[in-house]
Amino acid sequence: MADGRKGTYPVAETVAPVVAEYARRLPGCLTAPAAVDSIPWRRSDMDVNREVLLDLHYRMLRIRLFEEEAGKLSEAGRIPGALHLYVGEEAVAAGVMAHLTDADQLTSTHRGHGHLVAKGGDFKKMYAELFGRSTGYCKGKGGSMHIADVDLGMLGANGIVGGGPPIAIGAAFANKYRGTRNVTVCFFGDGASNEGTFHEAANMAALYRLPVVFVCENNGFGEFTPQAKHQAIRDVADRATSYGMPGLIVDGMDAVAVYESAGEAIERARRGEGPTLLEAKTYRFFDHVGVRGMGVSYRADEEVLEWRKRDPLLSFEQKLVETGVTDQGSINALRERVLFEINEAITFAQESPFPDESQLLEDVYAVSGGVR
Amino acid sequence: MADGRKGTYPVAETVAPVVAEYARRLPGCLTAPAAVDSIPWRRSDMDVNREVLLDLHYRMLRIRLFEEEAGKLSEAGRIPGALHLYVGEEAVAAGVMAHLTDADQLTSTHRGHGHLVAKGGDFKKMYAELFGRSTGYCKGKGGSMHIADVDLGMLGANGIVGGGPPIAIGAAFANKYRGTRNVTVCFFGDGASNEGTFHEAANMAALYRLPVVFVCENNGFGEFTPQAKHQAIRDVADRATSYGMPGLIVDGMDAVAVYESAGEAIERARRGEGPTLLEAKTYRFFDHVGVRGMGVSYRADEEVLEWRKRDPLLSFEQKLVETGVTDQGSINALRERVLFEINEAITFAQESPFPDESQLLEDVYAVSGGVR
Amino acid sequence: MTTAEAPAAREIPYVSAVNEAIRQLMEADPDVFIAGEDVAGYGGVFGVSRGLLGEFGERRVVDTPISESAIVGLGVGAAAAGLRPIIDIMFMDFMGVCMDEVVNQMAKMRYMFGGKARLPLTLHTMAGGGMNMAAQHSQCLEAWFCHIPGLKVVMPSGAYEAKGLMVAAVRDDNPVIVVNNKLSLGMKAHVPEELYEIPLGKANIVRPGTNFTIVATGRMVHESVRAAEMLTADGLDVEVIDPRTLQPFDTETCVESVRKTHRALVAHEAVRFGGIGAEFAAQIQEEAFDYLDAPVGRVGAPFAPVPFSPALEKHYIPTADTIAAEVRRLLGKQG
Amino acid sequence: MTTAEAPAAREIPYVSAVNEAIRQLMEADPDVFIAGEDVAGYGGVFGVSRGLLGEFGERRVVDTPISESAIVGLGVGAAAAGLRPIIDIMFMDFMGVCMDEVVNQMAKMRYMFGGKARLPLTLHTMAGGGMNMAAQHSQCLEAWFCHIPGLKVVMPSGAYEAKGLMVAAVRDDNPVIVVNNKLSLGMKAHVPEELYEIPLGKANIVRPGTNFTIVATGRMVHESVRAAEMLTADGLDVEVIDPRTLQPFDTETCVESVRKTHRALVAHEAVRFGGIGAEFAAQIQEEAFDYLDAPVGRVGAPFAPVPFSPALEKHYIPTADTIAAEVRRLLGKQG
Numbered sequence A, B: 001m002a003d004g005r006k007g008t009y010p011v012a013e014t015v016a017p018v019v020a021e022y023a024r025r026l027p028g029c030l031t032a033p034a035a036v037d038s039i040p041w042r043r044s045d046m047d048v049n050r051e052v053l054l055d056l057h058y059r060m061l062r063i064r065l066f067e068e069e070a071g072k073l074s075e076a077g078r079i080p081g082a083l084h085l086y087v088g089e090e091a092v093a094a095g096v097m098a099h100l101t102d103a104d105q106l107t108s109t110h111r112g113h114g115h116l117v118a119k120g121g122d123f124k125k126m127y128a129e130l131f132g133r134s135t136g137y138c139k140g141k142g143g144s145m146h147i148a149d150v151d152l153g154m155l156g157a158n159g160i161v162g163g164g165p166p167i168a169i170g171a172a173f174a175n176k177y178r179g180t181r182n183v184t185v186c187f188f189g190d191g192a193s194n195e196g197t198f199h200e201a202a203n204m205a206a207l208y209r210l211p212v213v214f215v216c217e218n219n220g221f222g223e224f225t226p227q228a229k230h231q232a233i234r235d236v237a238d239r240a241t242s243y244g245m246p247g248l249i250v251d252g253m254d255a256v257a258v259y260e261s262a263g264e265a266i267e268r269a270r271r272g273e274g275p276t277l278l279e280a281k282t283y284r285f286f287d288h289v290g291v292r293g294m295g296v297s298y299r300a301d302e303e304v305l306e307w308r309k310r311d312p313l314l315s316f317e318q319k320l321v322e323t324g325v326t327d328q329g330s331i332n333a334l335r336e337r338v339l340f341e342i343n344e345a346i347t348f349a350q351e352s353p354f355p356d357e358s359q360l361l362e363d364v365y366a367v368s369g370g371v372r
Numbered sequence C, D: 001m002t003t004a005e006a007p008a009a010r011e012i013p014y015v016s017a018v019n020e021a022i023r024q025l026m027e028a029d030p031d032v033f034i035a036g037e038d039v040a041g042y043g044g045v046f047g048v049s050r051g052l053l054g055e056f057g058e059r060r061v062v063d064t065p066i067s068e069s070a071i072v073g074l075g076v077g078a079a080a081a082g083l084r085p086i087i088d089i090m091f092m093d094f095m096g097v098c099m100d101e102v103v104n105q106m107a108k109m110r111y112m113f114g115g116k117a118r119l120p121l122t123l124h125t126m127a128g129g130g131m132n133m134a135a136q137h138s139q140c141l142e143a144w145f146c147h148i149p150g151l152k153v154v155m156p157s158g159a160y161e162a163k164g165l166m167v168a169a170v171r172d173d174n175p176v177i178v179v180n181n182k183l184s185l186g187m188k189a190h191v192p193e194e195l196y197e198i199p200l201g202k203a204n205i206v207r208p209g210t211n212f213t214i215v216a217t218g219r220m221v222h223e224s225v226r227a228a229e230m231l232t233a234d235g236l237d238v239e240v241i242d243p244r245t246l247q248p249f250d251t252e253t254c255v256e257s258v259r260k261t262h263r264a265l266v267a268h269e270a271v272r273f274g275g276i277g278a279e280f281a282a283q284i285q286e287e288a289f290d291y292l293d294a295p296v297g298r299v300g301a302p303f304a305p306v307p308f309s310p311a312l313e314k315h316y317i318p319t320a321d322t323i324a325a326e327v328r329r330l331l332g333k334q335g
C-alpha cells in the first residue's frame, strides 16, 4: 500500500531514478550522445532532457510490445475474456507516468494495461493475471479489466466506465489529509466524460482543491460511437469550466507534449493548487475489444491510417534517431530486450498454476473467508 | 396525460387565455389602466404587456399565499411530513410558467409547490395532498415531495435531488419524437447541479437538441451548505459550456427578467434549436424545511434581510402600482380573493377523507393490484 | 426445447428471437422505440438490436452517450409522456449506475402520483457469467428488482421465452425488466414467426415429474433439466418449473407441484445468499409445509464476486452437477 | 432495554450513542474521518455528527456537495489509500444514486485485486418509515446489500447496539454498512461511556423463550418484544432474537433457538417480498427442518412503495400487532 510517505516530488528527482533503474537493466540503451538543448521538439522550460526522452520512449515501447503480444494471445484464444488494448495511446500513459513516483496513485479504466506498464508494472504478474493464473497481480481473480497493483499506487483498471474518478478523489483526499505531496492521476475516456461520476468527482476535487489530475484520453470513440454522437462538444477540456479548474488540451500522440502538460498539472497539484483537467487527443489503433482495428463498420480505414501516420511510438523513435538522442541500433536492441522480457513473462504466466477451487472464497473479506 | 397535441405556442397566445381566465374569475383585478410601453422595467422586445405583468403577479401571489398558509399549517402540526417551501423564489416559477401551455411539461424538485401552483395547479387537490387525503392530487400517496399533475404536464416534485433532469429529457424526447412544439422545463437547484444525473441529462439534451430548458434555481444553498462550500464556481450557468448549450443568468427575484430570459430559451427550444441552461439567482426566505428562515445557524439574518428587500412579490407589486399597471386596492382585493380560495381549499382538504387501508395496494401497477 | 409447443419448428437462436420481437413490436406500434449504448450503429454489443437502425432510422433506434441514469430517465420521461420505450442497459452489472432511476423513479412514479402516471417501459439487460468477464460484467442481480414494488421482472430461459416475454413486457403498461443471459444467446429453439405473448406471472412446467420439484430461473432451467435427466438414475422423477416471470412470482404453480412431489429446490445463477431463491423457498415452505418431506433447498453462486479465471469461474456458476448434488443432499436430509 | 447488560445505567438516546461512538473513534484514531452532506456545519440532519466539527475541524469532518457517488468514492479511494473513513449517506433511499460505487467498487475491490486492497470503510445511513416522508425517504433496502459478497451489514436495534456496532464497523477492515432507523433515534438505553465493540456476526437473544422464535431486525426487535408480551396471553413463551449483523448472518444462534422452540417467524420493516427475511426463513427451514412444527413465517411491509398519508403508512409498517397476528396465523397452520 502506497502510504503517502515514500514519494519524492520534483520532476527531475522523480524521473532520474526511474531512468537510472532502466539504465541499469538496459545499459545498451543509454549510450548514444545528445545535447539536451538540441532537442527540436522541446516546448517549454520543463526539464525535458535526454533521460526523460529515453524514459518516455522506454515506457511507450514496453506498452506497445506488451499489448501487441497480449493481442496475439487473445486472438489465438489463449487468453480468456475480453482485452481492451491501449495501442495508439501510449504517449498519454508514458507522458503522465514519467512524473509519478511509486507513492503517487492512479485510477485506470477498462483499457488499463498501458497505465500499469507505464507505472512500472511487472510483466510476469501482468501476463499471469491475463492468463487467469494464481501468480497474477490479482491471483487470477481480476483479469484484464481489474488489473491492479496497489503497492505501485495503481488502484485498478475498472470494468465500470466512470468508475475511476470517485476513487481517484478519495486517494487524493488521503494524500492531502496526510499532508503528503503525492498526486493521484485519474484516467478516463471521452465516453466516460459523460458519466455522472466524472462530474461529481471533478466538482468535489475542485471544491477541496485535491491533488488530482483528470486525464481524459479522448480517442474519439466510446466503444463504437464517435464522439460527435455522444456529446455536442469537441473538447472535453471545456468541461473544466464547470468546476473552476484549468482545462488543457494536448496532442496525445506526442509523448513530450503530454509530458510537459502533465508535468504542469501534476506540479500544480503537488503545490496544493488543486486539480486540472487535461485532455489528450489520441486514437486507438485496435478495435474497442481485441485487435482488429481496420475493416470495421464504425470507422473508415482512412481515418485509422491517417492517425497511424502519427504513431506515438514510431514517430517518436524517428525523432529520437533524427536528433541523435539515440540510434536505431539501440532502439532495436531495446525492443529485442523488451520482447525477451515479455516472452519470459508469458512463459512464466503459462507455466503458472491456475488458482485452486479453494481460493474461490478467499479475499472476499479482509479477515474472514466469507460466508456461504 | 399531455398528449403533445393540444398546446399553442407563441407567447402572446399562450399567456392571453390564461390571463383572460384569471380575469374572468377576478374582474376587479384587471381594471386599472396602463400603457404597455410606459412600463419602466421592460427590457427586451419581448411582448411584456400589461396582461403578462398581471399574469406574473397573479402567479407569484398565488404561490406566496399558498406557501405561507401551508407553512402555518405545518408549523401547527396539522400537515404531516416535511414541507420545502418556495417563498422568496416565486419569480422564477412565475416567469417561466407564463410561457407554458398545459401540453408543455416540467419536472420539479422537493421544493415543488410553487411550480405546480404556477402551472395552474388546483389548490384543493394540492392541500388535500399535503394533508394526505384521498382527494389529493396523488390520493394522499405522494404528499408534498411527490405532488404531481400529469394532465397539466407537471411530472412531479421529486424526493431525489437530481431526480428531475433525466425524466425531463425523456418527456422532451417524446415531444420531439412526436413532432410537437411542446417544451419541457427542468427545475433544479444549485445543490442539484452537482449530481451526476444533471450532467448526464444535460449532455444528452444538447446532443439530441431536445426541446428542454434547464432552469437552475440558485438560492445559494443546498440544505444548510452555502454554494461556496459545494462548488468552486459562482455561476451554475457556466456549466452550459460543458454541453455545448447556451447558458444564461437572470435575476431570479425579478419576474419580468425571468419571463424574458425564459421566453428566449423556451422559444429556442420550440424552434428545435435545443436546450438552454438558465440560472436564476434567487433566495429562499424560509428554512430548508419548514418556515423559520432567520435565527438559524447556517446563515446570517442580515443576509436574509438583504434578500428580503428584493422580495419578488412585494417589490413587483410596488412597481405595478408605481407604474399604474394596477392599484393597491386591486392588489388587496386579489389577495383577499386568493386567500378566500385557499381557505376554501384547506377546508375542502380537511374535510376530505383519508385514504382507506384498501387503497394501500392500489396504484402500484397499472393493471393488477400488486402482489404480496 | 424447454417449451411444450414445437410443431413445424422454425429454430432460431435466442438473440434472434429477442431481435425479432423488438422489430415486430416496433413495426406494430409507432410509439415503441429503443435507446441504449451502441444499439443503433453497431446493433448492440450482443447483436440484440442488429438491423433495426436500417429499418427504423435514428428517430426510433437511438444511440446514447454512456450515461445510464439519463438513459433510463429518457425512458421514464418518454413513457410518462405516452411513448413505449425499450431501454437497453448493456450489462446488468451497470444497473448500479442507474439504480435510483430504476427503483425510485421508474418503479414508484405511478404509486407516488396516486395512479395517475402510466409507465409502459421495458428495460432490457444482459446478465450472467461464464464468459470470463469477471466481477463487474457477470452478475445476476434480479433479486434487487424483485424486492421493489412497482417493477416486474422476467427472465427468459430460452429463445421461445425470450421472444414471448419480450412481447409481453413491451405491451405491459408497467415497467418491466427483461433479464437475458449472455450464455443463452446462441441457444436455438422453436420460435413462432408471429408476435406472440407469454403472459407475465405464469410459470411453465418444463419437465413434468412426480417426486421432486426444481424451480429454476433463466439458464439454470436447462441445467436443471439436465440434472433431472441425471437423477433418473437415482430413481427420481423430477419436475422442472420455469417461473419465467420472477415478479410477480407464480406461487400457485410451484406450490402445487411441491404438494405433489413433496420435495423442492430452487436454482439460480445469482449468489445464493439473498437471491430470489430465498423468497421462492420461503414461500414454498410456507404454502406447502405439510407436504414437504425435506427442506426446500437452494442452489446459487457462492458468496464471492464472480472471479475472472476460468479455473475459478467454472466452480462458481452452478451446473447440472451442482444441482443434482444438492438434490441428493436434500434427500439425505429427508425427515 | 434490549440488552442483557445494564448496571449503573447511563441512559442516552440512540442518536447520542452513534454520535459518541463516532467522536470516540475519531479521538482514538487519527485516520478516521467523516464525510457527507451537511455532516459538518449542521451536524447532520439527524444530529448524528453534532459537535464533531468543533472538536475535529474541517479536515476530519467534511461537508460534501450533493454527489453521493463521489462521496462514496471518496471513502473507497481514501480507504484504499489507508484511511478509515465514515461515509454518511443521509437516507438509505439515496443508495440508488451511488449503488455502483457501493456494490461494484467498494464491495469488490478487495476480491478483484486478489486480496491486495484493504477497505476499512463504514457507510452510515438512515432507513425506515413512520415519519410521513413517503416513497423516497422511508425505505429499508438492506436486502440489496446483504446479497453482495464483500459487504457487511449491521442494523442496530437500540442505543446500546448503535454504539457497539458502529465501533465494530469502523474497526473492521472491510466495508460495513450501518443501517440506523430514524424512528429509533430518540430511544434511550443504557450505553457504556467507554468504547466497546459488539462483535459483528453475533446475534443477541433479546428475550429468551421456549416455544416460539422471532428473529427481528432493527426497530422490529422492539415491536417483537411487545408482541411476545402480548402473546403470553396465548400461553406462548416467545424468544426474540436480534441478529444485529445481517451480513454475515448468525445462522447458528437462530437455528439453535428454533430447534428448541419448533416455530419461527422473521420480522423486518422492509418489504416482505425479497426481503432479508426470505433468506433467514430459507436458512432456518433448511437447517431446522426436522424440528419445525409450523412453517417459518415472515412479517414485512406489503408490496407497495411507502405511502405518504399517515392513514396509509400506519397500515404499511409492521407493528407488534402485525407480528402477533402472524404468530397466531402460523400456529393455526401447524402441521
Ligand SMILES: Cc1ncc(C[n+]2csc(CCOP(=O)(O)OP(=O)(O)O)c2C)c(N)n1
Binding pocket: A109, A110, A111, A159, A160, A161, A162, A188, A189, A190, A191, A192, A193, A217, A219, A221, A222, A223, A288, C037, C066, C068, C090, C094, C097
Ligand atoms: C457503466 C458502464 N457503461 C457501459 C460500459 C460498457 N463500455 C465499456 S468500454 C465503453 C466505452 C468507453 O468509452 P471511453 O470512455 O471513451 O473509453 P475508450 O474505450 O475509448 O478507451 C463502454 C460503453 C461499461 N463498462 N460501464
Ligand SMILES: Cc1ncc(C[n+]2csc(CCOP(=O)(O)OP(=O)(O)O)c2C)c(N)n1
Binding pocket: B109, B110, B111, B159, B160, B161, B162, B188, B189, B190, B191, B192, B193, B217, B219, B221, B222, B223, B288, D037, D066, D068, D090, D094, D097
Ligand atoms: C439524492 C439526494 N441526496 C440528498 C438529498 C437530501 N436533500 C434534500 S433537499 C437537499 C438540498 C438540495 O439543494 P438544492 O438542489 O440547491 O435545492 P434547494 O433545496 O436549495 O431548493 C438535499 C441535500 C436528497 N433528497 N436526495
Ligand SMILES: [Mg+2]
Binding pocket: A189, A190, A191, A217, A218, A219, A220, A221, A222, A223
Ligand atoms: Mg474513448
Ligand SMILES: [Mg+2]
Binding pocket: B189, B190, B191, B217, B218, B219, B220, B221, B222, B223
Ligand atoms: Mg439551493
